[in-house]
Amino acid sequence: MSSPRPSIAEPRWxxxxxxxxxxxxxxxxxxxxxxxxxxxxxxAGIPAYLDALADxxxxxxxxxxxxxxxxxxxxxxAFGVAAAWAIARFEFRGKSALITLIDLPFAVSPVxxxxxxxxxxxxxxxxxxxxxxxxxxxxxAVPGIVLATLFVTFPFVARELxxxxxxxxxxxxxxxxxxxxxxWQMLWRVTLPNIKWGLLYGVILANAxxxxxxxxxxxxxxxxxxxxxxxxxxxxxLYNEYNQVGAFAAASVLxxxxxxxxxxxxxVEWRMRRETAMLEASLSPEGGAASPAA
Amino acid sequence: MARNVLPGFRLGLGYTLLYLSLIVLLPLAALVFxxxxxxxxxFWDIATGERALASLRVTFxxxxxxxxxxxxxxxxxxxxxxxxxxxxxxxxxxLVDLPFALPTAVAGITLATLYAGNGWIGRHLEPLGFKxxxxxxxxxxxLTFISxxxxxxxxQPVIEDIEPEIEEAAAVLGASRWQTFRLVLLxxxxxxxxxxxxxxFSRAIGEYGSVIFIAGNMPFISEITPLLIVAKLEQYDIVGxxxxxxxxxxxxxxxxxxxxxxxxxxxxxxxAAGARR
Numbered sequence: 394m395s396s397p398r399p400s401i402a403e404p405r406w407x408x409x410x411x412x413x414x415x416x417x418x419x420x421x422x423x424x425x426x427x428x429x430x431x432x433x434x435x436x437a438g439i440p441a442y443l444d445a446l447a448d449x450x451x452x453x454x455x456x457x458x459x460x461x462x463x464x465x466x467x468x469x470x471a472f473g474v475a476a477a478w479a480i481a482r483f484e485f486r487g488k489s490a491l492i493t494l495i496d497l498p499f500a501v502s503p504v505x506x507x508x509x510x511x512x513x514x515x516x517x518x519x520x521x522x523x524x525x526x527x528x529x530x531x532x533x534a535v536p537g538i539v540l541a542t543l544f545v546t547f548p549f550v551a552r553e554l555x556x557x558x559x560x561x562x563x564x565x566x567x568x569x570x571x572x573x574x575x576x577w578q579m580l581w582r583v584t585l586p587n588i589k590w591g592l593l594y595g596v597i598l599a600n601a602x603x604x605x606x607x608x609x610x611x612x613x614x615x616x617x618x619x620x621x622x623x624x625x626x627x628x629x630x631l632y633n634e635y636n637q638v639g640a641f642a643a644a645s646v647l648x649x650x651x652x653x654x655x656x657x658x659x660x661v662e663w664r665m666r667r668e669t670a671m672l673e674a675s676l677s678p679e680g681g682a683a684s685p686a687a
Numbered sequence: 688m689a690r691n692v693l694p695g696f697r698l699g700l701g702y703t704l705l706y707l708s709l710i711v712l713l714p715l716a717a718l719v720f721x722x723x724x725x726x727x728x729x730f731w732d733i734a735t736g737e738r739a740l741a742s743l744r745v746t747f748x749x750x751x752x753x754x755x756x757x758x759x760x761x762x763x764x765x766x767x768x769x770x771x772x773x774x775x776x777x778x779x780x781x782l783v784d785l786p787f788a789l790p791t792a793v794a795g796i797t798l799a800t801l802y803a804g805n806g807w808i809g810r811h812l813e814p815l816g817f818k819x820x821x822x823x824x825x826x827x828x829x830l831t832f833i834s835x836x837x838x839x840x841x842x843q844p845v846i847e848d849i850e851p852e853i854e855e856a857a858a859v860l861g862a863s864r865w866q867t868f869r870l871v872l873l874x875x876x877x878x879x880x881x882x883x884x885x886x887x888f889s890r891a892i893g894e895y896g897s898v899i900f901i902a903g904n905m906p907f908i909s910e911i912t913p914l915l916i917v918a919k920l921e922q923y924d925i926v927g928x929x930x931x932x933x934x935x936x937x938x939x940x941x942x943x944x945x946x947x948x949x950x951x952x953x954x955x956x957x958x959a960a961g962a963r964r
């Protein structure tokens with residue numbers, strides 16, 4: 394069977410050239426910017442770098458960024474699980490329209506995502522008069538930043554879970570229920586353990602976006618220093634003040650976050666691939682297609 | 688198994704619809720509601736004002752060029768990552784997702800610094816007469832960066848799925864490697880290439896954070912539409928900002944539907960693979 398297959402391989406020099414061109418492209422567009430962030434951040438030496446990060450405004454920006462992610466992620470996880478449960482486990486009319494609507498925030502410009510909350514809650518917005526009468530601030534305050542972040546990270550978890558749960562099928566959950574498990578027992582003991590890697594994957598991606606969002610947050614934040622400045626907005630302010638070291642020091646924290654994201658994502662992808670392979674090995678060749686049709 | 692015994696359908700769907708309405712649909716409805724304050728003629732005047740049209744030209748022109756660059760180099764990158772082996776390949780593969788993970792503001796200030804006249808790259812380009820930072824070319828660079836992963840990630844699984852037998856058959860029938868690529872492989876991956884291109888294009892149109900630092904932001908020359916929306920908002924021209932946002936929203940929604948249709952066709956074609964031509 395091991396007939397030689399030289400016919401479908403490119404000549405060595407072609408392979409070499411194509412690889413080289415691809416690597417040069419990725420080197421210029423990806424590797425160089427990544428290196429440049431850290432070189433610029435450390436350009437004035439390590440003490441200046443640490444000073445820039447110890448600045449109270451930088452500290453409060455980091456804290457606000459973490460706070461917003463801590464509020465937004467659990468809400469989007471709860472939504473993602475609920476949406477994936479309804480879509481992957483049940484048949485209903487308008488399902489594909491619902492999936493398209495869930496994807497919608499990915500297609501909307503971040504600036505438009507911020508603008509819509511200004512139109513709702515800004516001083517001239519639909520609820521603006523009511524809010525100011527009750528002395529509630531949403532725009533140019535933390536609630537607005539949370540709302541904008543919720544919007545832009547909305548699809549991440551659901552998008553990851555829907556295809557995963559569709560592929561897994563509902564046999565295990567049906568078995569749990571017919572053995573007398575309550576809905577919540579089934580959720581905690583069967584569903585969530587089965588989707589944990591996909592869930593984590595969605596959370597990793599959503600977190601990177603939540604902590605790094607700029608456009609939407611910039612529109613609703615008002616850039617009040619020490620109050621409504623997230624880390625990406627802090628980067629912008631310092632950069633526009635020609636504080637190159639400060640801007641890149643703050644940017645390097647976000648670049649580190651990006652690196653952690655990439656590493657975590659790669660590990661989770663590896664785990665998911667292993668579990669899929671195990672799942673496929675445990676099923677008969679055509680087993681996956683035999684979902685219980687109504 | 689006629690009946691679905693699983694619990695939680697009403698709760699799951701109800702919560703989904705409620706949350707979707709509160710976070711996404713109601714806010715977007717506010718946009719449409721606000722723009723209804725304008726008459727059709729007023730709306731048309733804003734959307735086709737000179738500065739707005741110029742910004743749309745800049746936005747769509749640069750997004751198109753960036754998406755084309757990514758279609759070409761993304762195809763190359765996906766091919767190299769799937770078919771060839773080289774040291775550090777897994778690292779390179781993971782790095783492709785950097786634009787998804789790196790905040791756009793960080794990308795913006797870094798690219799602006801790299802391509803400025805005294806930057807690592809700009810220093811070598813400017814003596815040759817190429818100015819990148821603070822020109823429309825800078826916008827293309829930023830958009831190429833942020834939309835880089837789409838084509839690669841859409842193509843990789845499709846290239847992985849190509850059966851070697853098809854290429855072997857072409858070779859046995861006397862096709863050169865280039866002919867095989869052009870006549871056998873390219874048609875097979877073309878739908879995925881178009882999908883990746885559309886995803887990259889649609890992301891690039893709305894981009895704001897990475898562009899504003901490198902663009903120079905000169906009205907009529909290097910001002911993108913999202914920036915013009917922000918500029919109008921800062922001048923308290925909320926109605927003007929809303930009208931432009933509606934234009935952007937309609938275009939984004941059309942692109943989203945196009946991508947969905949493409950992916951649906953791809954999924955269908957997948958089951959009827961080999962039936963083409």
